[in-house]
Amino acid sequence: MVFSKTLTHWYSNNKRDFPWRKTKNPYYIWLSEIILQQTQVKQGLPYYEVFIRTYPTVFDLANASESEILKLWQGLGYYSRARNLHTTAKYIVNKFNGEFPSTYDDLLKLKGVGDYTASAIASICFNENTAVVDGNVYRVLARYFGIETPINSTKGTKEFKKLAQELIDKKNPAEFNQAIMEFGATQCKPKNPDCAACPFNNSCIALQKNMIDKLPVKQKTIKLRKRYFNFLVFISENGNTVLEKRKTKGIWQNLYQFPLIESNKSLNYKELKDIVNAHHVLNGNCFNLFLYNEDDIIHKLSHQHLYTKFWIVEVKTLHENSININDVKDFAVPVLIDNFLKSFNF
DNA sequence: AATTCGGGGCC
DNA sequence: GGCCCAGAATT
Structure with missing residues (x-):
């Protein structure tokens, strides 16, 4: 009392x-x-x-x-x-x-x-x-x-x-x-x-x-997972790009992101390009690919460190459910993506 | 009972 | 780099 x-x-x-x-x-x-x-x-x-x-x-x-x-x-x-x-x-x-x-x-x-x-x-x-x-x-x-x-x-x-x-x-x-x-x-x-x-x-x-x-006592320390993210930032001649919704369980469910290629290690230019070609992402269209950030961006979550590369993919045209770059701001995106949008000038 | 869900602030 | 924050849901 x-x-x-x-x-x-x-x-x-x-x-x-x-x-x-x-x-x-x-x-x-x-x-x-x-x-x-x-x-x-x-x-x-x-x-x-x-x-x-x-x-x-x-x-x-x-x-x-x-x-x-x-x-x-x-x-x-x-x-x-x-x-x-x-x-x-x-x-x-x-x-x-x-x-x-x-x-x-x-x-x-x-x-x-x-x-x-x-x-x-x-x-x-x-x-x-x-x-x-x-x-x-x-x-x-x-x-x-x-x-x-x-x-x-x-x-x-x-x-x-x-x-x-x-x-x-x-x-x-x-x-x-x-x-x-x-x-x-x-x-x-x-x-x-x-x-x-x-x-x-x-x-x-x-x-x-x-x-x-x-005090207080807390038992167990959490273990950390490392993941390697490669985002494909498409840009077409008419100023469109592609966002997709994360539907899987796990982080950022129902938020939007650029098309993602996850790998088990940090990829170099050739490795990434081979994957892009193999997956027919572009249906054989010619494209210009370059890496935006030289060093991996390390985005830290409670249980995961995300080693991230943003790859810019310049193309002539994109499919019909691509969106205009000016509309990207209307979608809910993870901070990792938002930071990129703030630093990258489309 | 243990894991997994974010991101920012503090030391 | 580790810990914490007006915790809850899932496995």
Whole structure:
């Protein structure tokens, strides 16, 4: 109880001013929570502003096309969030006439809404007594209580959820949940937290044991995959090029890219040209091929490093479902492609 | 239980 | 270069 009291008091004096803190409309809270999953406020905030301006209600979002939503989501990453956002918007409009579910259990059924997000919406919008456990909460609790259970283990997930649920201020779950997250974000930071200025510096176990930089414990380190991408940037005499939609599961699903040849190593000019010829990409049309970037562009994702070459392919004509270069900007593309578009002058 | 989904910021 | 971020879905 002392913990909750101190925490909410700290929050009242230190909370930042964000647009989603001015409302309890579940549509806006839901939108903000999806955008902020695995995303820092600084990165997500501009996207939130654009989304509420473009889609003021869940009906507007449901009526939009997925491609349009993905275009607005471009650059934010984890694109399944945008696809699920659209699915859930349509579901809420069609099944509930636009009215959001109001309990943790019902919110949990929505696509893209897991334990954290269901708890956040239920507590903030409907005052339900259910504790959020995000990366901030793991860190704050692990340090304050000196808990060494790995946070990404089944045991840890249950243990921290139970503890947070015991600590929550039942009189004001919305305030408590946001307070502990804000505390983790700005005070009990991952690196170099200012423990001298912390309201818990006389009771924090990790501080007493000099374990601030060892908690929370996370097991397993992810392994990295290297991939080799060769994008074919076609340019025809009438200013057309070719984009294709990524339909396969994996990264960037439903985003657009230049035709891609993936290889198991970095290709040189001859190797690439042989493949292009062998695949009849151009049906024997003559073409002028050259490499845009001398050194591979290394695009880093969480689990993959993409060693990328952009090959310019000048041709006389292109097939009918090619698009004009000026229209490329209307398609949602990965940051890797977008960076190329910004640097390359068609 | 382990993997896979992005991209930016920080050290 | 490694770790983290208002996590969730899939395997």
